[in-house]
Amino acid sequence: MSMIEFHHVEKYYGDFHALHDINLTIEAGETVVLIGPSGSGKSTLIRSVNGLEQIRDGQLIVNGQDLANPKTDINRIRKNVGMVFQHFNLYANKTILENIMLAPRIVLHRDEAENKKVAMEMLDRVGLADQAPKMPAQLSGGQQQRIAIARSLAMKPKCLLFDEPTSALDPEMVDDVLNIMKTIAQDSSMTSLIVTHEMGFAREVANRVIFMADGRVLEDDSKDKFFNGEPSNERARQFLSKILH
Numbered sequence: 615m616s617m618i619e620f621h622h623v624e625k626y627y628g629d630f631h632a633l634h635d636i637n638l639t640i641e642a643g644e645t646v647v648l649i650g651p652s653g654s655g656k657s658t659l660i661r662s663v664n665g666l667e668q669i670r671d672g673q674l675i676v677n678g679q680d681l682a683n684p685k686t687d688i689n690r691i692r693k694n695v696g697m698v699f700q701h702f703n704l705y706a707n708k709t710i711l712e713n714i715m716l717a718p719r720i721v722l723h724r725d726e727a728e729n730k731k732v733a734m735e736m737l738d739r740v741g742l743a744d745q746a747p748k749m750p751a752q753l754s755g756g757q758q759q760r761i762a763i764a765r766s767l768a769m770k771p772k773c774l775l776f777d778e779p780t781s782a783l784d785p786e787m788v789d790d791v792l793n794i795m796k797t798i799a800q801d802s803s804m805t806s807l808i809v810t811h812e813m814g815f816a817r818e819v820a821n822r823v824i825f826m827a828d829g830r831v832l833e834d835d836s837k838d839k840f841f842n843g844e845p846s847n848e849r850a851r852q853f854l855s856k857i858l859h
């Protein structure tokens with residue numbers, strides 16, 4: 615079973631046609647980077663994968679369940695598909711540890727001792743185990759984003775969606791977050807779908823690069839073909855030459 619399948623997906627915001635005939639299959643364990651100009655539909659596409667945006671037509675199958683079917687339980691999908699946003703939205707009045715333990719307790723009913731053990735493991739994984747008792751405001755933006763990643767990981771999802779996770783950070787914080795995303799990408803049991811403007815990261819970490827413009831997927835290549843070869847689509851070639859030179 616593929617992790618994510620788009621079949622002829624169409625998305626509208628009112629009259630605005632935001633996604634046109636999207637057809638994509640993403641296999642478990644892939645690391646897919648979505649790039650393209652501002653307003654091309656990248657966020658819309660990944661937000662539709664965990665039901666934050668509703669598609670109008672077509673079929674969108676995530677972890678075997680069809681999101682277009684009104685009977686599909688979106689919470690079952692969200693248990694397996696985590697999301698990391700540009701703004702990390704930690705609960706300001708809860709400690710770092712509590713921020714991480716909250717969803718597994720409420721959604722998965724994970725036993726308290728096990729929940730704490732997993733939370734500390736994930737904090738360790740993002741290099742911030744010593745920050746567990748602190749409040750979010752005591753941490754830098756980059757550290758807060760690493761906590762947001764640990765929080766997603768604590769749900770032990772099959773798939774993680776990243777929507778420009780470094781674009782709200784001060785430049786000196788970006789690498790720490792990208793390095794953690796890199797370790798996640800190397801975990802072959804995890805599927806990652808990443809919207810980013812960090813081309814160095816895409817070049818190093820992606821298995822696959824999807825280029826979008828005007829709500830359409832115009833290029834879908836292996837990383838090597840995209841960055842080393844010539845993308846076959848003219849707009850993708852132009853975009854690439856602008857960002858790499």
Ligand SMILES: Nc1ncnc2c1ncn2[C@@H]1O[C@H](COP(=O)(O)OP(=O)(O)OP(=O)(O)O)[C@@H](O)[C@H]1O
Pocket residue numbers: 627630632650651652653654655656657658659
């Ligand atoms: N809630 C909304 N209501 C109406 N239009 C929207 C809404 N969200 C997005 N759009 C429009 O849909 C188009 C695609 O937006 P989207 O955020 O998916 O693009 P993007 O490629 O992620 O852009 P960026 O790189 O700037 O974040 C844009 O023209 C945007 O203005």
